[in-house]
Amino acid sequence: MRVVHPLDREILRLAVPTLAALVAEPLFLLVDTALVGHLGSVPLAGLGIASVVLQTAVGLLVFLAYATTPAVARLLGAGNRTAAVRAGVDGAWLALAVGAVLLVLGLLFAPVVVAAFGSAPVISAAAVSYLTISACGLPAMLFVLAATGLLRGLQDTRTPLKIVTAGFAANAGLNALFIYGLGWGIAGSALGTVVAQWGMAALFAVSVIRAARATGARLRPGFAGVTLAATSGGWLFLRTASLRLAMVATVFAASLLGVTGLATLQVALAVFSLLAFVLDSLAISGQAMIGHGLGAARPDRVLLITRRLVRFGVLTGLLAAAVMAALSPVLGRLFTSDEPVNRALVAVFLVMAVGMPLAGFVFVLDGVLIGAGDGRYLALSGILNVAVYLPLLWWGGQQHSVLAVWTAFGLGYIGVRALTLGLRVRGTRWLGTAAS
16 A cells, blocks of 8 residues: 555554554453363354453553544643643543443343343353453453553554464463463463453553653542533443444344354454454544644644545555455364364355455544544434444344354445435534534
């Protein structure tokens, strides 16, 4: 991809390091999927249920990063670095508090949540084992989200890159040791990920403390700041809730297709999550740049950044589509040795490739509107998107085919999101949402 504009260099300067930090959870999930997949289809199906529950819990609270980044960037753009860091510190304390609550809920209600999927007892047992252990890592993962949001808002994407690289390496090594070396199976996979997550949280804590001391910002939580962080993310919470509802409904539809259908969807979602976050790394850089531009009262710059980001998003989606199509016959074997699952994955990966350019458009514009503080529109349009998607998903389930289910999601749901987001950015009204 040729860089032809000065803004392109700035986008890439932020996006490339951001990519590694952003894909932490999908990469952890890919490692878990690949290692657990070779234990058989039952543990893989159990991981599918547990992972969607965990991703829902973390995903619903992604506003800890997505609200923090533009808020910090706007304060930085306005020239108040101390207030910017203080906002990020309050967000980190909120993350730890929410994570502690989720830990308790996870330990108490994991069996109830898994039972709601209605899978076979042997699959449910594997899912409960993974989910119960993984709950212990939720406070760490949420703290990582908030601390990452702070550093991104300060235009520092290299520190998250270094920390996540170390965390990913530790996760892979610990999972291999616990699953196969010690013979702990799917429980070992969960424990290895938890240890890696807490190690990352410790390294991020060091970075937050250094930033606070360098600017004179306080480290203790401020009630007003924590309350503001919680309330300002309310619309983003609803936006993310609509996304997770669509994802959970998709997994539920696949669970009705049996072990092979659910295992196939689990691998497909793991790959899609990685590709989606690759695309979203452009949007994250846009959040920081757009927040900074609005803080500096430069709407002309914001519009130019948006156009350049859309260009990058679609082109990156086309590149991802080409790679997916070329690897579709063999990619599934990285995750499982189950032949029925591998045969089903070939067609699913090809449909996924078709939808990647559209996904690039969607993820970039979603990040642009988050950076502009347009959470209300994202929340309301998200509810509309799900209302359109659920009938499409019902149709896919009626075909008794995991390919039909994925088509409804990868082309239908993503297509509806592209329409609602595209209509929003056609005008300039969204530029004033941050101020309001």
